[in-house]
Amino acid sequence: MKIIIYILMVLAAASIIFNATKLDFSNIFKGDSQIAVISILASLCVFILLAILQVSLKIKDKHEKR
Template sequence: MKYVAYIIIVLALGLGIFNATKLDFDALLEGESMVGVITIICSLCAIMLMLILLISKKIEEKSKGRS
């Protein structure tokens, strides 16, 4: 499960970087730039969720070790 989370983080990071190239800072919320903004936000959400999952797995392993 840990490797899947790392793969998803890398893919989301790549997708965010790719869509950052599509941003037009003069018209940030119009057309293709809007799609880029939404995709970057979704990528950041996916990264945060995977980091939360990894941290919760570490906590679970430590709590099982103490029991």
């Protein structure tokens, strides 16, 4: 499970980087740039959720060891 989480986090980070290259700062909310902004926000949400999952699994492991 730990490896899958890390792989998904790397994919989310790669998606953020890829979509950041698609941004047009003169028209940030039009066309392809709008799709890139939405994709960046979605990837950030995925990254944060995976980080929360990782922390919760560490807490679960520590709690079970007691």
